[in-house]
Amino acid sequence: MSDNNKFIVEGKLSDNERIKGNSNFLRGTIAKDLTDDLTGGFTGDNFQLIRFHGMYQQDDRDLRAERAKQKLEPLQNVMLRARLPGGIIQPQQWLAIDKFAKDHSLYGSIRLTTRQTFQFHGVLKPKIKMMHQMLNKVGIDSIATAGDVNRNVLCTSNPVESEVHQQAYEWAKKISEHLLPKTRAYAEIWLDGEKVETTEEEPILGNNYLPRKFKTTVVIPPHNDIDVHANDLNFVAIAKQGKLIGFNVLVGGGLAMTHGDQSTYPRKADDFGFISVDHTLDVAAAVVSVQRDWGNRVNRKNAKTKYTLERVGVENFKAEVEKRAGITFGPSEAYEFTSRGDRFGWVEGIDGKYHLTLFIENGRILDYPGKTLKTGCAEIAKIHKGDFRLTANQNLVIAGVAAEDKQAIEALAREHGLITDGVSNQRLDSMACVSLPTCPLAMAEAERYLPGAVTDIEALLEKHGIPEKSIIFRVTGCPNGCGRAMLAEVGLVGKGPGKYNLHLGGDREGTRIPKMYKENISEQEILTHLDELIGLWATKGNDNEGFGDFLIREQVVAPVINSAKDFYA
Template sequence: MSEQKLSDNERLKRESNFLRGTIVEDLNDRITGGFTADNFQLIRFHGMYQQDDRDIRAERAKQKLEPLHNVMLRARMPGGVITPKQWLAIDKFAEEHSLYGSIRLTTRQTFQFHGVLKPDIKLMHQTLNKIGIDSIATAGDVNRNVLCTTNPVESELHQQAYDWAKKISEHLLPKTRAYAEIWLDGEKLESTDEEPILGSTYLPRKFKTTVVIPPQNDVDVHANDLNFVAIAEEGQLVGFNVLVGGGLAMTHGDKSTYPRKADDFGFVPLDKTLDVAAAVVTTQRDWGNRSNRKNAKTKYTLDRVGVDVFKAEVEKRAGLTFSPSRPYEFTERGDRIGWVEGIDGNHHLTLFIENGRLLDFPGKPLKTGAAEIAKIHKGDFRMTANQNLIVAGVPASDKDKIEKIARDHGLIDDGVSEQRKNAMACVSLPTCPLAMAEAERFLPEFVTDIEQLLEKHGLSKDDNIILRVTGCPNGCGRAMLAEVGLVGKAPGRYNLHLGGNRNGTRIPKMYRENITVEQILSELDCLVGRWAKERQAGEDFGDFTIRVGVIEPVRVSKRDFYA
């Protein structure tokens, strides 16, 4: 690796003065609404992406105007837990200072602001800081927001797992004071920045971590670099199985890139959790590809050096030997929409939020409804990795009041199908600069089409397909862990992938490339018809496509995905 030319991102990080760059100078430049040169990339380490509204880009160009530059901010919320007070503050900021007025719940179990203009960026960070939230390391070549299974029923176990998600997040955070200096007017000190875990040039590429409580795989462990699978005995957390090397992103036309499942390294006791987290991160830091960013993720490092070699290095750095993995099984990954009662007697209401977009739609003032609940709720909210919202810790005396608010504002709709609940999309157009095709705006109508296919072929209301759509191959909507995954190729055209399974442990394979929506529906019409007639008892759609030979299973991604 040392003989190869480093990617320009490595120069950028090296010269950034621990992620400061000249962001302050750009922030004060009112001639442009955007960030220039290296700062365009550096603000990602501070949790922001520069975007513009692509729907109006051409019209602004005709008017001799630059694109309507703005930023999307992604908050750092380990485990997705947020208080009602915090919720009301982010609701107010979204209403008053974003172009779209919405809060978006993401597949990374946090919220995003979209459409914040440069004059309001500093105010945004300071507003969040006042309520105990930041956006440090939610983007860029660092460990991102740590996910945790949202399991409000087993309250004690969830609390233990959630506490570890927070500890892991804090342990792996950048130590530079750049964030506080730039956004919070922190004191500028001369020279003592150190990054003992991430290093002075940070990681070769983004890094994602989860804490998951079986049997719920709601965080999709195989989409992440590092996963801690909770092992409990008599309801108490005793340690974790450690899974390393998952990831879903790829590049169209580049067969050196592929989605990959994580490998199970073995079991570790609780007191070794942070040591193992640091060891995996530092091994990837030192061994990852810093020349070709398309091959820089942990999954490629494992395939290049070998899983056993990588694992041995982690053991050496952590000062332990992995024990054999403890038994566990994933059986579910969707959220339990509606009310459930926890073992502590409190009640929890999971609200289905299509595409995670909280906005006041005509006849469905969802954002207002969530705020009204926050005004009276005594527990907390939990954002899920499936883009839904849990009103957690509701005493029995408050159930009726909260349900009434939810129903009055369209947050509860008994007519939502199981198929719609099991569909997900990334943001894509008009704001994502990487988008090749629609996703969020496309999904609702497409789900209606799939519902009609299921009904046409006589399937029951409980029959559904794990369906996911991404506007490009970067994987934000986790289409590469779906039974039917659509990956954007061009406007109105997608690659159709089949053969994933319901519990998220098998990667789907491309079935048809670069086809129109009409062609996709035609293919699925035929396949759903066959599934209805030929499936075995209780057989899910993804398993059916494998069993009858519609598609070959992906067992080893590097070997099978393009075969």
């Protein structure tokens, strides 16, 4: 076997490889399915192919049993995730998505996600094409926000240091565009684009696309607000004298795993070294193409970049990237992460503009009794002269506000419950994925469970005399990692209805994976364990020592250093 082929996994390819190979560059028969009114869903291979167009087919699991009694199929609909590199959206775009959610989705909400974009939930088949055309009209699409491709590119939500942030954001946009699929399938199917007779090819992604999903970020230290170790490829911005000079490149992070399968595990990214800014796109394409060629197309559970690095060796992967990009990585530049949460309230940027970060619990923007969040965001959008910035922590930044406009913006935010005084540090440091009722993979509640769970943890902190402290607390309804629980100080991973695996020992900066402490336990058992451990932290913890660091120091759990070896030890 030649050197180029020695790292290819031999065996029967997974069925997803057949689906992609037979799809005519992601077209499938989606257009035909749209005209089939006998079902509300997509059939055959199209169920998978619509993901490459940014959609997942779902149904409301709360209604399944009742609809089955009525001999009706599940209430099939789609969730759409927009492509929004760096999470920046203009007020007029916001008003357009607000109107569509209100008029044409089952739930009426806009959901801010951990991928720094927004999702529509509950869009029925007759409205899907309208949805894509509305987005296109305002300059947004959903190309490659799901499926075996590079997904929405994240960027630190830091408008304060405006010049460096703007440069980093521009690179996030360039990387996103550079790694997009080249097929015209999206335009043809959803935008009624002209069908052009052409021999298509995908020079970076390959004609069978990637073995598995791929996630990329641009992060500006000291804020690790996009959780670099959750992603396949990360560009850590290095600035000197206020100018971006290049990036440290981190490869091979990822959090997903499979219950009961110890060949799967969360993994931190490896630092390959420093590159100058002019090599950014070449290195991005090289990392993607190496994963394209060497990733596991036989077993999808071991198909992500993190497993490729473990299998072929970090140095072999790095050397191939250097060869393909025509560069040599320099020594990594020094940097440090000191925080990863969002900075709430008003902050002033170096350009004299002001930025208001709003806490959106679970990222769900909807009108509730006495808390009209969705209406409030729309009212702000009508008068705001700057932009909105979605954070990877599911919050919303009203950015670029002139001093004379601050009072009006804040008044609207308070009127509609977007600013409420007295929100605890614990609530600000907690996060969950969507899970039930819409996610088909959900095993346990997450979004609906989180608010009450946080209230219980607040009570424990109060009980032990440390109400001002907080724990990075995250809940995900299954082991796929959307809520990034595997980078929390306390991470819950759904195992079944009302049951979770309890993981402990991550750090506040997001640079250590937590270890399983108890498996398949109830919500009450979780609180019992946390009551005891928070009590120990309150009495024996050092000043400014995070909960996860305390648990490691006290040997409550061992640190996960080598993900593959230590995670299950």
